[in-house]
Amino acid sequence: MYKYLDELEAKSIYIIREAYNRVDPMCMLWSIGKDSTALLWLVRKAFLGRVPFPLVLLDTGMEMQEVYDFRDNLIKEWDLNCINHMCPPEEDMDQTLPPATRSAMRKTEGLKSLLREHNFKGVIAGIRRDEQGLRAKERVFSPRTIDGNWDFKDQPPEFWDQYKTEFPEGAHLRIHPILHWTELDIWRYTQRENIPCCELYFARKDKKTGKMMRYRSLGEKNITFPVESPASNIEEIIHELETTNTSERAGRSMDKETEDSFERLRAAGYM
Amino acid sequence: MSAEPAIKIVKQDKAKRKQSTGKQQLRVVIVGHVDHGKSTLIGRLLYDTDSLPEGKVEEIEAICKRRGTDVVEWSFVLDAFQAERDQAVTIDSTQIWFSTDNRDYVIIDAPGHREFLKNMISGAAAADAAILVVDGAEGVQEQTRRHAYLLHLLGLQQIAVVINKMDLVNHDTEAFENVSREVREYLGSIGVTPRFIIPISARNGDMIASRGESMGWYSGKTLIEVLDSFENAALPVSRPLRFPVQDVYRFQGKRIIVGRVESGILRKGDRLMFSPGNEEATVTSLEVWPEDDDKVEARPGEAIGITLDQRLFVERGHIGSHTKNPPMLSNVFRASIFWLSQKPLKVGNSYKIRFGSHEAMVTVQSIDKVIDTQDLADQSDKSEVKRNTVAEVTLRARDLLPIDPYSDNERLGRIVMYQGYDIAGGGVISMEGYADQRRRKAPKSENIHKVEHLLNHDVRAKRAGHRGGVFWFTGLSGSGKSTLAMAVEKALFEKGFSTYVLDGDNIRHGLNRDLGFSPKDRSENIRRIGHVAALMADAGLIVLSAFISPYRADRRRARAAAGEKYNELYLAADLDICEKRDPKGLYKKARAGEIKDFTGIDSPYEKPENPEMIIDTARQDVETCVEQIVAYIERQVALGDLSDDGKDKEQVLDYVV
Numbered sequence: 001m002y003k004y005l006d007e008l009e010a011k012s013i014y015i016i017r018e019a020y021n022r023v024d025p026m027c028m029l030w031s032i033g034k035d036s037t038a039l040l041w042l043v044r045k046a047f048l049g050r051v052p053f054p055l056v057l058l059d060t061g062m063e064m065q066e067v068y069d070f071r072d073n074l075i076k077e078w079d080l081n082c083i084n085h086m087c088p089p090e091e092d093m094d095q096t097l098p099p100a101t102r103s104a105m106r107k108t109e110g111l112k113s114l115l116r117e118h119n120f121k122g123v124i125a126g127i128r129r130d131e132q133g134l135r136a137k138e139r140v141f142s143p144r145t146i147d148g149n150w151d152f153k154d155q156p157p158e159f160w161d162q163y164k165t166e167f168p169e170g171a172h173l174r175i176h177p178i179l180h181w182t183e184l185d186i187w188r189y190t191q192r193e194n195i196p197c198c199e200l201y202f203a204r205k206d207k208k209t210g211k212m213m214r215y216r217s218l219g220e221k222n223i224t225f226p227v228e229s230p231a232s233n234i235e236e237i238i239h240e241l242e243t244t245n246t247s248e249r250a251g252r253s254m255d256k257e258t259e260d261s262f263e264r265l266r267a268a269g270y271m
Numbered sequence: 272m273s274a275e276p277a278i279k280i281v282k283q284d285k286a287k288r289k290q291s292t293g294k295q296q297l298r299v300v301i302v303g304h305v306d307h308g309k310s311t312l313i314g315r316l317l318y319d320t321d322s323l324p325e326g327k328v329e330e331i332e333a334i335c336k337r338r339g340t341d342v343v344e345w346s347f348v349l350d351a352f353q354a355e356r357d358q359a360v361t362i363d364s365t366q367i368w369f370s371t372d373n374r375d376y377v378i379i380d381a382p383g384h385r386e387f388l389k390n391m392i393s394g395a396a397a398a399d400a401a402i403l404v405v406d407g408a409e410g411v412q413e414q415t416r417r418h419a420y421l422l423h424l425l426g427l428q429q430i431a432v433v434i435n436k437m438d439l440v441n442h443d444t445e446a447f448e449n450v451s452r453e454v455r456e457y458l459g460s461i462g463v464t465p466r467f468i469i470p471i472s473a474r475n476g477d478m479i480a481s482r483g484e485s486m487g488w489y490s491g492k493t494l495i496e497v498l499d500s501f502e503n504a505a506l507p508v509s510r511p512l513r514f515p516v517q518d519v520y521r522f523q524g525k526r527i528i529v530g531r532v533e534s535g536i537l538r539k540g541d542r543l544m545f546s547p548g549n550e551e552a553t554v555t556s557l558e559v560w561p562e563d564d565d566k567v568e569a570r571p572g573e574a575i576g577i578t579l580d581q582r583l584f585v586e587r588g589h590i591g592s593h594t595k596n597p598p599m600l601s602n603v604f605r606a607s608i609f610w611l612s613q614k615p616l617k618v619g620n621s622y623k624i625r626f627g628s629h630e631a632m633v634t635v636q637s638i639d640k641v642i643d644t645q646d647l648a649d650q651s652d653k654s655e656v657k658r659n660t661v662a663e664v665t666l667r668a669r670d671l672l673p674i675d676p677y678s679d680n681e682r683l684g685r686i687v688m689y690q691g692y693d694i695a696g697g698g699v700i701s702m703e704g705y706a707d708q709r710r711r712k713a714p715k716s717e718n719i720h721k722v723e724h725l726l727n728h729d730v731r732a733k734r735a736g737h738r739g740g741v742f743w744f745t746g747l748s749g750s751g752k753s754t755l756a757m758a759v760e761k762a763l764f765e766k767g768f769s770t771y772v773l774d775g776d777n778i779r780h781g782l783n784r785d786l787g788f789s790p791k792d793r794s795e796n797i798r799r800i801g802h803v804a805a806l807m808a809d810a811g812l813i814v815l816s817a818f819i820s821p822y823r824a825d826r827r828r829a830r831a832a833a834g835e836k837y838n839e840l841y842l843a844a845d846l847d848i849c850e851k852r853d854p855k856g857l858y859k860k861a862r863a864g865e866i867k868d869f870t871g872i873d874s875p876y877e878k879p880e881n882p883e884m885i886i887d888t889a890r891q892d893v894e895t896c897v898e899q900i901v902a903y904i905e906r907q908v909a910l911g912d913l914s915d916d917g918k919d920k921e922q923v924l925d926y927v928v
C-alpha cells in the first residue's frame with residue numbers, strides 16, 4: 001500500500017543512521033504527537049527495534065492528560081528511555097512577546113537548559129516542511145549557535161545526501177529526518193504500519209456544543225485548540241486530508257498573533 | 272487619508288483541488304535570474320489549482336495591504352522570512368506540495384540572487400526536472416545562464432523554459448520568439464535541448480493551470496501539461512551493485528552492516544566484495560525490522576542491513592559490490608565542479624571530499640579549465656577557482672579510492688568538497704584518460720615499449736594554430752552524421768583549420784576490409800576507428816568521425832583512446848524521423864527483412880548518457896546545426912594557454928600501462 005512511502009521511509013532511515021554515526025551524544029525530542037511517534041517508529045526501524053539514544057519530552061506541565069497517559073503506556077510497551085525535562089516558568093520569558101508565543105517560548109528555554117545539562121551535540125526533531133513556511137526552508141542537518149539561534153539567512157549548502165556534521169565547540173545540530181514528509185504521508189504511514197497514536201486526534205462530541213471536534217496537532221492546553229471535524233478514525237482522517245485544505249496549524253494560536261511571531265520563535269531556537 | 276487600496280487578482284478558471292494520488296512523487300525545481308518571477312509562478316500555480324490551505328489567500332492579501340502594494344504578491348506564499356518579504360527577494364529554497372490527476376509533485380523554489388547560489392544548488396540538486404524562468408522583458412540574464420549551466424552539471428536532463436511576464440510585453444509573439452531564441456542558443460551551446468518553451472504571465476495565471484485569454488496565438492502545452500509530461504527517473508536496477516557501508520552495528524552478538532543500495536540489486540546469498548580492501552564474503556541475511564524472513568533482496572534506494580558468513584574488516588566508507596563489476600580503484604581523477612566558498616580553491620590545496628559514505632583527503636593537482644558561464648570561455652587565469660564559478664580540476668588522493676565515474680553511476684559519481692566544517696563545493700567525477708588501477712593489465716607483448724616523443728601535442732598545436740581533437744558524431748542512420756560531418760569539415764577548412772572526416776567509405780574499404788557486421792566485428796570496427804582518430808588528433812588534426820556507433824561500451828573505448836581530446840556529439844533525431852527521411856532506402860529494406868541487424872529496427876541504439884553536445888537535427892536545419900558544431904569545435908581546439916606541466920604526457924602514460 002502506498003509504495004511511495006517506502007522511498008520517504010528509506011530516506012528517513014538513512015538520515016537517522018547518518019546522525020547516529022556522526023553526532024554523539026544525541027537525543028530525540030518526542031512530543032508524543034503523531035509526527036514524533038512516527039519518527040520514533042522510523043528510529044526503531046533504523047536500529048532494528050532499538051532506540052540507541054534517549055528520548056526527551058520538554059514538559060511544560062500543560063500537556064493534556066491523554067498525552068501523558070499515552071506516553072506512559074508506550075514507554076512501558078516499547079521499553080523506552082525517556083527523559084522528562086521541565087521547562088522554565090512563563091514569568092521568565094521575554095515579556096514583549098505576544099502571550100501564546102511567549103508560552104511557546106518556554107519550550108525553547110527548556111531545550112536550552114536540556115542541552116546545557118546533558119551536553120547533547122545533536123537533537124533529532126520531527127518537524128516537516130509542509131507545516132509552515134519557515135520550516136519549509138530548513139536543512140536536514142541544521143546547525144545552531146551556542147545560544148541556540150538559527151541563522152536562517154546563511155544556512156550551509158546541503159545536497160546529494162551529504163550533510164554538514166561538524167561544527168565548532170559549543171554549537172549543536174538539529175536533525176530533521178522527516179522534513180520531507182507531509183501530514184498526509186504521516187497519517188498514511190501511521191495507518192500502514194499500524195503505529196499507535198494518541199486518541200486526541202480522533203473526533204469526539206464536544207459536551208457543550210454537541211459538535212464533533214478533534215485535534216489536528218497537539219500542543220499545550222492553553223495554546224492549542226481542537227478543530228471541528230467528523231473524522232473519528234485514521235481512515236477518516238486520511239479521507240479528510242485528501243479532500244479539504246484547512247491548515248494543520250489552524251488550531252495553534254501563536255502562529256497568528258503577528259506576521260513574524262513564528263519567525264521570532266524559530267530564530268531564537270524554537271522547534 | 273487615502274482609502275485602503277483594493278487588491279487585484281486576475282481570475283482564471285479555477286480547477287478543483289486534486290487529491291493526492293499516492294503515486295511516486297516528481298520533484299521539480301524552479302530556477303532563473305533574480306526577480307524573473309519564480310516564486311510568483313509557484314504561488315500562482317498553487318492558487319490556480321486550489322492547493323493553498325484555507326485562509327492563505329486572505330492572509331497574503333492582508334500582508335500585501337499592510338505593506339502597501341495593490342497587487343497580490345504570490346511570492347509571499349513561498350517567501351516566508353520577513354527579510355525576504357521586505358526585500359522582495361528569495362533567500363533560501365523551499366519545498367511545497369501539489370497534485371495533478373496524474374501524480375504528486377514537490378515543487379522546489381530556488382533563489383535567483385547571485386549571493387544565494389549555494390541555496391539554489393541545495394534546492395536544485397534534489398530535483399528530477401527543472402523549469403527555467405526567463406523574464407520576457409529582460410531576456411536572458413547572468414543567473415539565467417549560470418543556473419542553466421549548473422542544472423546541466425547537476426545532471427538534470429528534463430528542462431523546460433517559461434518566458435514570464437508576457438503581460439509586460441503586450442503578450443507579443445515576436446518578443447516571445449526573440450527571448451526564446453536567445454535561451455535556446457545558450458542552452459544549445461551547453462548541450463541542453465529544452466523540452467518546451469512556454470509563454471506565461473505568472474502574476475495573472477496565463478498558461479499556468481489554464482490558458483487564459485491573452486495568448487491565443489500559442490498552441491503548445493500549459494505549464495501543468497508540461498509538468499505532467501516529465502518522467503520519473505527509472506531506478507538503476509540493472510547497473511552494477513553498489514552498497515556503500517554507512518555503519519556497522521553489533522546487536523546481540525550479530526554484526527550487522529548497514530547502508531543503502533545505490534544501484535543494482537543485493538540478494539541474500541550474493542558473494543560481495545568490499546572496496547578498497549577487496550575482501551569477499553557471502554550475504555547470509557538481510558536485516559530489517561520488524562523481522563521478515565521473506566526479505567531476500569534489496570533494490571536501489573533501500574536502507575537495509577546485512578550479515579555476512581565471514582568476519583571481514585569492513586567499515587563505514589567501504590563500497591560493497593558483486594565480485595564482477597566492482598568500482599574502479601584510482602588515486603587520481605578529474606571532476607567538473609562548482610565552488611561555493613569565499614576562499615578560492617587553489618592548486619596544491621587539500622580538501623576533504625565525500626562520495627556516498629566514503630571520505631578522503633585530496634589535493635588539487637591542477638585546475639584544467641575555469642569556465643565563464645556567461646560566454647563559456649575558458650578563463651586564462653587558472654591559478655584558482657573563485658566563489659560561484661565552475662571549473663574542471665584534477666584531484667589526487669594519497670590512497671586508492673573506490674571510484675565510479677558519473678557516467679557509470681549517478682549517485683556515487685559525484686563528490687562534495689569540504690573546507691573546514693563547511694561544504695565548499697561539489698562536482699561530478701570523470702575518469703577520462705585514467706585507467707582502473709585495480710587490475711593493471713600486462714601489455715600484450717612484453718617487447719612493446721612506449722617511445723617518448725620529443726615533440727608533444729602542445730608544440731604541434733602551436734605550429735598549427737589550433738589543437739587537435741576527436742569529434743565523434745553518433746546517431747541513427749539518417750540522423751545526419753555524414754551530411755553534417757562533411758559540411759562542418761568544409762566550413763572548418765575554409766576557416767583555415769586542418770581537419771579530416773572518417774566515415775564508412777574511407778575506413779571499410781581499407782583498414783577494416785576484413786570486418787563484417789556481426790556484433791563482434793562492429794565492435795572491432797569502432798575500436799580501430801577510435802584509435803586511428805586518437806592518433807590523428809594527437810598529430811594535430813580535427814578529426815570528425817561519422818559512424819552510428821550504437822554501443823556505449825564502444826564509444827567509451829573511443830573516449831578512452833583519445834582522452835580529453837574526445838568529444839561526443841549526439842545527433843538527436845528519433846527513429847520516426849530518420850525512417851521518414853531514409854535517404855538511402857535502408858530502413859525500407861530493413862523493415863522488409865532484407866537487411867539484418869539494422870540499428871533502430873532489430874538492433875539497439877544506446878543513446879549517449881553524457882554527450883558533450885546534443886544536436887537537434889530533427890528540428891533544426893542543416894545550417895544551424897553546422898553553425899553550432901563549428902562554434903563548439905572552435906572553442907575546443909582554441910590554443911588558450913598551453914601548459915608546460917606535462918599533463919598530456921601523464922595521461923598518455925596512465926592510459927598505456
Ligand SMILES: Nc1nc2c(ncn2[C@@H]2O[C@H](COP(=O)(O)OP(=O)(O)OP(=O)(O)O)[C@@H](O)[C@H]2O)c(=O)[nH]1
Pocket residue numbers: 303304305306307308309310311312344345346359360361362381382383384435436437438439471472473474475
Ligand atoms: N507584470 C508581471 N510581474 C510579475 C510577473 N511575475 C512576477 N512578477 C513580479 O516580479 C517580481 C519578482 O517576482 P518573484 O516571484 O519574487 O521573483 P523570483 O524569481 O522569485 O525572485 P528571486 O527568488 O528573488 O530570485 C514581483 O514583484 C512579481 O510580482 C508577471 O507575470 N507579470
Ligand SMILES: [Mg+2]
Pocket residue numbers: 309310311346360361380381382383
Ligand atoms: Mg523567489
